[in-house]
Amino acid sequence: MAATDREIAAMRRALALALHGPRGLNPQVGAVLLSPDGEVIAEGWHRGAGTPHAEVDALSKLAPGGARGATAVVTLEPCNHTGRTGPCSEALIAAGVARVVYAVDDPGAHSSGGGRRLREAGVDVEAGVLAAEGQALLDSWLTVQRLGRPLVTLKWAQSLDGRAAADDGTSQWITGPEARADVHRRRSEADAILVGTGTLLADDPALTARRPDGSLFDAQPRPVVVGTRAVPQDAQVRRHPRPFMQDEGDDLPDLLSRLRELGAHRVFVEGGPTLASAFLREGLVDEVLVYLAPTLIGGSRLAVGDIGVGTIDAQRRLDLSSVERLGRDLLMIARPLTTSEEIS
The missing domain is CATH 3.40.140.10 (Cytidine Deaminase, domain 2)
Known part of the structure; x- marks a missing residue:
């Protein structure tokens, strides 16, 4: 019935x-x-x-x-x-x-x-x-039950022409305050936030979850720096409310497994085309958040690099679940299609 x-x-x-x-x-x-x-x-x-x-x-x-x-x-x-x-x-x-x-x-x-x-x-x-x-x-x-690892949300901000930074490496700020406030709210809902050393050295992000007035959310994600380059002693991440963790990044499934053992159910991957591309290449992304700004940057700093697609038949298809206007920007949320979903 x-x-x-x-x-x-x-x-x-x-x-x-x-x-x-x-x-x-x-x-x-x-x-x-x-x-x-x-x-x-x-x-x-x-x-x-x-x-x-x-x-x-x-x-x-x-x-x-x-x-x-x-x-x-x-x-x-x-x-x-x-x-x-x-x-x-x-x-x-x-x-x-x-x-x-x-x-x-x-x-x-x-x-x-x-x-x-x-x-x-x-x-x-x-x-x-x-x-x-x-x-x-x-x-x-x-x-966690099905795959034995945390759910992975991959976020990036980009211009209309697909750039995440200018040619000199600067990327603050592509999007407006409404989009940035949404990112911080989502950070507060994550158990860990991952950033590559390239982005860390270029932007010196705090990796905290902050309200629009600058105050911290009660819940803060564990900051994780992925890469082999040293984190400067004066980096903002060293002042994070939770001690940061550094991983060399040569085994992402193992990193996710260790984060799961530390109690992480939701991981927010933010910052850097190298890290974003690595997670996509290994099929470890469950949700993609793209903040699209109405601006043009040009140059070589693409939001995503090599994800292992050599031919159009190998493209990674996504299901676009929602599009939301945030100030002057758009937030697009998508998830990877399974093989059966692609066929149907």
Whole structure:
């Protein structure tokens, strides 16, 4: 049975509830319980590692037997394993829930299978409701589960003719204040920010996330400098609120793996065509942000260099998901197409 209007409304509420939970090593999950006649009877969300999962949090708001015959609407497929807490699938079965509606399948090797377990117990299950919104909520966590590395966002600013800097190497500022404010907001949402030594030496970026008034956001990304050249003693990055990390850059998958071990789920690659090209060449980019300024620079300083495309048949196709006006500039957000998406 397809999801009802009330179930879809409950899913939107569950997605909003999920945002109350902390971002980190565990997914943000929300849950809403509906009575047999479609009324909301309880809500819950996951508050962090070791705390009850969203479904169990919602069930705890009801008296024993209060969920019998109810519908559970959850942003992520109920888990089917025992970790710090028990399986949510078993908790829902024990509570007598008659139907479960969820947005996104759990790709975890140990936690998946909750939907199958529920069906085996006679519970009606509807998957994929508002799946796109669920995927957007969980994008970094899903990337870690599927690929074992953080989600990588690659950002660059360029002129209309594709240049990221003038021939003398200067690049501040191609875009206007609105675009720069958007970049800083996105920095604050990342766990790590990566920049190449070429950009570091040319621009001396602070790599902090700042509000338009210059004050720092509470959340700051870990600064990572990629390259072998020494970081000057007076570089601004040395005054970053978090100690910077330097990597030689000869093994980007290993760098991402180490950042994952340090708790990074979302990595923001910013600054330098050499670094940008390396990530693209190795197929390590999940999202591309291009800030396009209505200006012409000319010269040889292209925003992106060699990405391993020798013929037009090897071009890296992207899906353009949004275009936004920011002052005089445009922000284009795109993601790489999979092989199957390119064929279709």
